[in-house]
Amino acid sequence: MQTIAAILVALLAAPVPPGYSTAEAGNPFVDGRYADPDVAVYNDRYWVFPTSSRSYAEQTYLDAFSSADLVTWTKHPNVLTTANVSWAKYAVWAPAPIQRNGRYYLYFAANDIQSNAALGGIGVAVADRPEGPYVDAIGRPLIDRFVNGAQPIDQDVFIDDDGQAYIYYGGWGHANVAKLNSDMTSLGSFADGSVYREITPAGYVEGPQMLKRDGKYYLMWSEGGWTGPDYSVAYAMADSPTGPFRRLDKILAQDAAVARGAGHNSVLTIPGTDTSYIFYHRRPLSETDGNARYLAYDRMTFRPDGTIPPVTMLVKDNFDDTNTIGWKTYGGTWTATGGQYRAGHSYGGKSLLDDNHSNAVYDADVTVTSGAGDAGLVFRATAPAVGTDSYRGYYAGITPAGRVVLGRANNNWTQLAAVPMTVTPGTRHHLRVEAVGASLKVFVDDLTTPKINTTDGTFTAGASGVRVYNAAAAFDNLAVTSR
Structure with a gap:
C-alpha cells in the first residue's frame, strides 16, 4: 500500500505556480x-x-x-x-x-x-x-x-x-x-x-x-x-x-x-x-x-x-494560454498569440467579454502596432454589433497621432475629451479607466494622475473589452475590478 x-x-x-488571484489567462x-x-x-x-x-x-x-x-x-x-x-x-x-x-x-x-x-x-x-x-x-x-x-x-x-x-x-x-x-x-x-x-x-x-x-x-x-x-x-x-x-x-x-x-x-x-x-x-x-x-x-x-x-470572482486575461475563450468579436480579425491578444487593422473591430460591470476599474496593456487611428478599452457596452460605432457605451484609446481620447458610442461617435500624449507605434502603454457613477478618469502609464478627468452619466453598466479604429494593436493583461 x-x-x-x-x-x-x-x-x-x-511545480509551484505563482499565487494567482484568479485564472490569470481567463475564466472559463x-x-x-x-x-x-x-x-x-x-x-x-x-x-x-x-x-x-x-x-x-x-x-x-x-x-x-x-x-x-x-x-x-x-x-x-x-x-x-x-x-x-x-x-x-x-x-x-x-x-x-x-x-x-x-x-x-x-x-x-x-x-x-x-x-x-x-x-x-x-x-x-x-x-x-x-x-x-x-x-x-x-x-x-x-x-x-x-x-x-x-x-x-x-x-x-x-x-x-x-x-x-x-x-x-x-x-x-x-x-x-x-x-x-x-x-x-x-x-x-x-x-x-x-x-x-x-x-x-x-x-x-x-x-x-x-x-x-x-x-x-x-x-x-x-x-x-x-x-x-x-x-x-x-x-x-x-x-x-x-x-x-x-x-x-x-x-x-x-x-x-x-x-x-x-x-x-x-x-x-x-x-x-x-x-x-x-x-x-x-x-x-x-x-x-x-x-x-x-x-x-x-x-x-x-x-x-x-x-x-x-x-471574489475576478475578471482577468493575460492571454498566456494563447486562446480567447470567453471573448466574442464584432468585426476585425483577432488572434491570441505570443501571450497577447492581437487585432488586425480595422475601422472599429471590437472584442467583448460577457460581463456587466458598472462601477469598476479597467486595465489593459495596449500596443498600437500600425495605423493612424487608436486602440483601447471599451466599457459599459450594450447592443454590440459589427460596425465602427455599433454599440452603446464608452471607449478610451491611445493614438500614434499623439492623443488620449475618451468618447461614447451610440451607433455614432461623441468625443468627450482628448489630450495630447506621445504615443510611439510598437511601444506598450498601460491604459486604465476608472468609472464610478458619472465620473470617468483615464490614466496612461502614470496611474496616479489621470490624463482625462470628466463626467458623463449616459451609460451606467455593460460589457468590457478592447477595440481598434483605423489601427492594428496588441492587448495584454486585461483586468476588470469592481469598485
Missing part, C-alpha cells in the same frame, strides 16, 4: 460546457475532472484536463465512458479522482436513479495512468440505493492523515459519509457497526467536498438550484471527518457583474504552500440554457482563525 509519506513526496514534485479556463469539477495533483501536473454539461442522454463519457502551470491546459477526452461500465447508461456525473496503491481511482455517479428499484448510483473505476482509460473496478455500483434520504450522486473521496479513506456524497438535500476500505472499492463500517452516517448541514442541497487544513475538517456543499442563478457554495468546519458540521457561511455566489449559478466546487491547495483555489462551474450572464455551464477558478483564502471569507 502506498504510504502517506510517498503520496506527499509525489505531490511535492509538482478551458473550452466547452463542463460542470462539477474535482481536482487532483498527480506527479508533475494539476488535473481537473468535470462532468460533461449536456443532456442526460449525452452524458455517457468523462473528459479530463491537466496543466503544469494552471494556465495552459491539455484536454484528455473520454477518460471514462459507459462502454467500460456495464451498468452505466447515461447521466455520468461529478467524477472524484484519487490515487492510492499505485493506481488511479475515479468515482462517478450514473443513471440518476430516482428510487431503489432502479439500477445505478455511485461507481468506482480504476486506471494505471491519470488520463485512463478508466474501467469499472467492481462490475456494479459501489452505492446503489437511497440511504438517509440521500440520492447516490455527487461523491467526493478523501484520505485522512491516518490513512483512512472516506466517501462523502448525496443529493436531494441529504449528505452521507462512509468509510472506504484500503482496497478503495468496498465500504467499511464505523465503530457502531453502521456503514453510512448522515452529516447533512443546514441548507445543504448537493455536491459535498471535504478539505483538511491545520487539523480542521471543512465540508463544502452547494445550495440553491443548479439551473438557477442562486446556485452557490457554503461551508462548515469540524474537528472530525464525520462532523458534526454546522453551517458557517456562504463563500461563493453569483455576481451580477461577472457570472451566475456559481457552484459545485472543489479546492486545490498547491502542495508545499498555503495557496488555495476554488474550482467550480458557473453560467455566463447572457446564457439561459441550464446546461450552459463552464469551468472557472478563483483564489480562496483563510482568515487567521481558519474561517473562509467570501470568494
Whole structure:
C-alpha cells in the first residue's frame, strides 16, 4: 500500500505556480460546457475532472484536463465512458479522482436513479495512468440505493492523515459519509457497526467536498438550484471527518457583474504552500440554457482563525494560454498569440467579454502596432454589433497621432475629451479607466494622475473589452475590478 509519506513526496514534485488571484489567462479556463469539477495533483501536473454539461442522454463519457502551470491546459477526452461500465447508461456525473496503491481511482455517479428499484448510483473505476482509460473496478455500483434520504450522486473521496479513506456524497438535500476500505472499492463500517452516517448541514442541497487544513475538517456543499442563478457554495468546519458540521457561511455566489449559478466546487491547495483555489462551474450572464455551464477558478483564502471569507470572482486575461475563450468579436480579425491578444487593422473591430460591470476599474496593456487611428478599452457596452460605432457605451484609446481620447458610442461617435500624449507605434502603454457613477478618469502609464478627468452619466453598466479604429494593436493583461 502506498504510504502517506510517498503520496506527499509525489505531490511535492509538482511545480509551484505563482499565487494567482484568479485564472490569470481567463475564466472559463478551458473550452466547452463542463460542470462539477474535482481536482487532483498527480506527479508533475494539476488535473481537473468535470462532468460533461449536456443532456442526460449525452452524458455517457468523462473528459479530463491537466496543466503544469494552471494556465495552459491539455484536454484528455473520454477518460471514462459507459462502454467500460456495464451498468452505466447515461447521466455520468461529478467524477472524484484519487490515487492510492499505485493506481488511479475515479468515482462517478450514473443513471440518476430516482428510487431503489432502479439500477445505478455511485461507481468506482480504476486506471494505471491519470488520463485512463478508466474501467469499472467492481462490475456494479459501489452505492446503489437511497440511504438517509440521500440520492447516490455527487461523491467526493478523501484520505485522512491516518490513512483512512472516506466517501462523502448525496443529493436531494441529504449528505452521507462512509468509510472506504484500503482496497478503495468496498465500504467499511464505523465503530457502531453502521456503514453510512448522515452529516447533512443546514441548507445543504448537493455536491459535498471535504478539505483538511491545520487539523480542521471543512465540508463544502452547494445550495440553491443548479439551473438557477442562486446556485452557490457554503461551508462548515469540524474537528472530525464525520462532523458534526454546522453551517458557517456562504463563500461563493453569483455576481451580477461577472457570472451566475456559481457552484459545485472543489479546492486545490498547491502542495508545499498555503495557496488555495476554488474550482467550480458557473453560467455566463447572457446564457439561459441550464446546461450552459463552464469551468472557472478563483483564489480562496483563510482568515487567521481558519474561517473562509467570501470568494471574489475576478475578471482577468493575460492571454498566456494563447486562446480567447470567453471573448466574442464584432468585426476585425483577432488572434491570441505570443501571450497577447492581437487585432488586425480595422475601422472599429471590437472584442467583448460577457460581463456587466458598472462601477469598476479597467486595465489593459495596449500596443498600437500600425495605423493612424487608436486602440483601447471599451466599457459599459450594450447592443454590440459589427460596425465602427455599433454599440452603446464608452471607449478610451491611445493614438500614434499623439492623443488620449475618451468618447461614447451610440451607433455614432461623441468625443468627450482628448489630450495630447506621445504615443510611439510598437511601444506598450498601460491604459486604465476608472468609472464610478458619472465620473470617468483615464490614466496612461502614470496611474496616479489621470490624463482625462470628466463626467458623463449616459451609460451606467455593460460589457468590457478592447477595440481598434483605423489601427492594428496588441492587448495584454486585461483586468476588470469592481469598485
